[in-house]
Amino acid sequence: MLKITDLEKIYRTEDIETVALNKLSLEVKKGEFVAIMGPSGCGKSTLLNIIGMLDDAEKGSFMFNGEEIIHFNERRRADLRKRNIGFVFQSFNLIDELTVYENVELPLLYLGVDAAERKQKVEAVLEKVQIMHRRNHFPQQLSGGQQQRCAVARAVVNTPKLILADEPTGNLDSTNGNEVMQLLTELNEAGTTVIMVTHSEHDARFAHRIIRLLDGKVVMENILG
Amino acid sequence: MFKNHLKIALRILLRNKVYSFVNILGLAIGVSACLVIYLLVSFELSFEDFQPDRERIYRVTSGFKGQQGENYYNPGLSAPMPASLAQEISGIEYLSACHVWSARTSLPNDKKDGKNPAKIWKNDNSEVLVCQPEYFKIFNYEWLAGSPKTALTTPNQVVLSQTEAEKYFGKIPLAQVLGKQLYFNDSLATTVTGVVKDFPVNSDFKFKNFISFKSIEAKNWRKEFQLDQWTNTNSSSMAFVKLTQNAKANTVNAQFPAFLKKHLDQKDEWNNGRMLSLQALSDIHFSDTLQDNFSRQVHLPTLYTLLGIAGFLLLIAAINYVNLSTAQSITRVKEIGVRKVLGSNRKTLVIQFLCETFIITTLAVFFSVLLVEPILWIFKEFIPKELSFNVLSPNILGFLGIITLGTCVLSGLYPAWMISAYQPVSSLKNQVSSGGQTRTALLRKALITFQFTASQVFILGTIIVATQSKYMLSKDLGFKKDAIVNFHTDWNDVNSNKKNVLIQKLKQIPEIAIVSLGETPARNGYSTNRVTYKEGEKEIKLDVHRRTIDENYIPMFGIKILAGRNITNSDTAKEFIINETYAKALGFKKPEQAVGHFLVYSGGKGDYKLPIVGVVADFHLQSLHKAIQPLYMMSETKYESAINVKIHSKGQSSTDFKTVLAKIEKAYKEIYPNSYEEFSPHFFDESIAKFYEKEERFAKILNTATGVAILISCMGLFGLVAFTTQQRTKEIGIRKVLGASVMQIMQLLSKDFLKLVILGIFIATPIAYWAMNQWLQDFAYRIDISWWIFTLGGIASITIALISVSYQSVKAALMNPVKSLRTE
């Protein structure tokens, strides 16, 4: 599904340069569930943002579905992103002014899906993550677990081919965290590719493969049984 | 999608109440100022624009070259001119001589009955017009009865407007009005031969009675209308023309000098300076040189100033919006990041933010519409009474639409552009690139400075106008003006004996101190005479102002005699008193040197050579716009009709004044029982205050504009401070825990804003100095713009800004830190 070779990302501030990704190479196949692990500051989020086309790299190659996209401009990346990729963040990132239902509906709106289909899709996905009864609540009125389930629902409502999750359980207790992991596994089993950054060995075991980073480089890969 | 935009926009408005309130109210005030000014300006500019062929319609007007190089203009011309012009000037399709006539109208039925007083209508100057049939070819009236072909072709015919016909005869079918009889000034009998529709309200041509010109060609009327007088020019005697299709005003104007040369006696040097020229119909409403007695003139620069003010106020309000929305965009960084991650592009975001602006401006425009009527009411004295506000008229709706969209783009585009530029990764991490932030922060500072510069210019303008007004009303004018009442005897009654009887009667009223005959020392308008001083080789000819007075005049007005003696009463002129300026102009270094010399002036019956018997100290002859000019005074009680009465003012209250006035009126009515003129006395000091009506209006407009500018700017400041304090609640809490005092915290929050206000004050100072100096050039006697005005203005500005800043900062500074730290 995606193939990254010799990717470099350098952050420059006034006085120092930080090499966040250092000639990193990585391949993810369609239908895989990959966990990315490593110490804080090793470049996990940076990598995920580049894969998610939120950020661009200095050098290297990024093939997405067989197409080189490293030189894509913002508009083309946005277009590719909204059709193919769903995001789940550690801090949920729900829009406070919108209800659960409206938050989940948003990607469909941006895709120009018509109203009836929107309704049906949103309700189906809310049902699946079990917060249908909270559909008219605002994010602040929900528990952390509920908020993250809502965020997952929003990420998958337009059935993306790839889900990127950056520490999806980082702000949750173990029960709620397990529920979210369960959801991601189900989605993966239904055919969606999942790439997840995590600090938790427990969560990483839900994946097929664990990639370990250090100082912007892949240092080890574990294939799980 | 749009629905989604609206929904979130509304929620954001409701969540940030201070922000929304400040924005909506500020914009509403700005927009309503624009709306009212638009109403007024578009009304004034629309005058006569309904008239077909209006670009071919002109008035022939007169001019005179004055002796000192200045020209005088008169909208009329000598009464015999129109007939000759029509014959001799090419390029004119139609020409009509017109006479504005302030005649009374009466119905004959009421008059026949000897005792029953006639039913009489007094008419304004603008209501009765004597004109030729061509008038209706020049101006396009809609005929409701009768025919333009025959209506004014013979003597003693009159055409009425619809409203006038109803006024005289009630609501009867208009065809029945034809043939009815009407008298003008009791002596001109006319038959109604036509009824026309009144012109719309946006016209100066409010004439309602059109009398056939042939009526006044009869012998007795010829004289009254001076139809054979080539030397007099009266503003009531006019000529309107419609040029032929391809004639140019220039080519017509070029024929006038030869015309004048042919008809006027060239030996009279006065005639050398006479001119004629065409005045476009569209200029009549706006001319400041040609003032006639039927139209209302509007000062175009004032209209443009008003438009400028409207634009400024709207700009200041839009700035509030830009400032507040860019400032608070910080709180929306996360939302924008999420939207971008979910597939929104910049365009959709810009549209979303413009939607929010659109809601705010729409609400603002809605409120501003509600404000229009109250504003019109507050300013009713400036606003022509014909002006009305109809929201549903296409013009107004169009204007509102343009204003809504215009304001929306003006205030919404930049914030939308700036906010939507946040990069998704950094905005999710809440680390908005600092470059962009400082740039908008800088812009915000520049805009605040601009707002306060504008407000400060307004403040300084207000102070200077107020100071000049006070100066004009309190300046020593060289005469006394308190407790003096002045009125005219009946114009129609030139019997000088009656006048003297009245004066005797008035003298017997105990409350009255002195009675004097003569036009007040300072007055509106003026009349000058050519006076010659000739002694040996020396000859000085000057146009000199004139007052006819009596022996009581100088003591009554407290005018100082510098040399010689007071005038003695006489029926016709016997001697002169002159003012110091005239004495100097004649070359006398000391006033007493002038006494005993002779002056020559041309009266009705030849030249008079009379001695100077006294010189008085200068006093103001006109408003303070004009410098004091040479003056001569003489006693000619036979021709003077203005009476001045000085009331004992010690211990008098206004009710006492009323009883004295009643006594005067009683005496007046006894002497002139049949007067058609209303007895209308004026207090002299009030008449003087009236000289400055224009300034008073300007002051009122300026005061309002200043108030609104300050209000909007301060609201913006208030909103910004409210926002920053809210953002910094936690920081303030920590600082307090660490020992900061309330004062220190207030300083922290206010200092940055105050710096900008002070910067604004400095920028405003030279601008206001220059602008107000221009304005003061209008006055021959004016104040100096001194440093205290700027100090006062600066203090005022800072105080107002401090008040709007301090409410929020004091509130924040007093907050319990434990509470503010917990809110995180």
Ligand SMILES: Nc1ncnc2c1ncn2[C@@H]1O[C@H](COP(=O)(O)OP(=O)(O)OP(=O)(O)O)[C@@H](O)[C@H]1O
């Ligand atoms: N905007 C930025 N400017 C400068 N340096 C940055 C920026 N973002 C990240 N970095 C640096 O890049 C490196 C990688 O950061 P990244 O966020 O990818 O780490 P991470 O592996 O996700 O860490 P964590 O587990 O703590 O989330 C770090 O050293 C970080 O300091």
Ligand SMILES: [Mg+2]
């Ligand atoms: Mg990270």
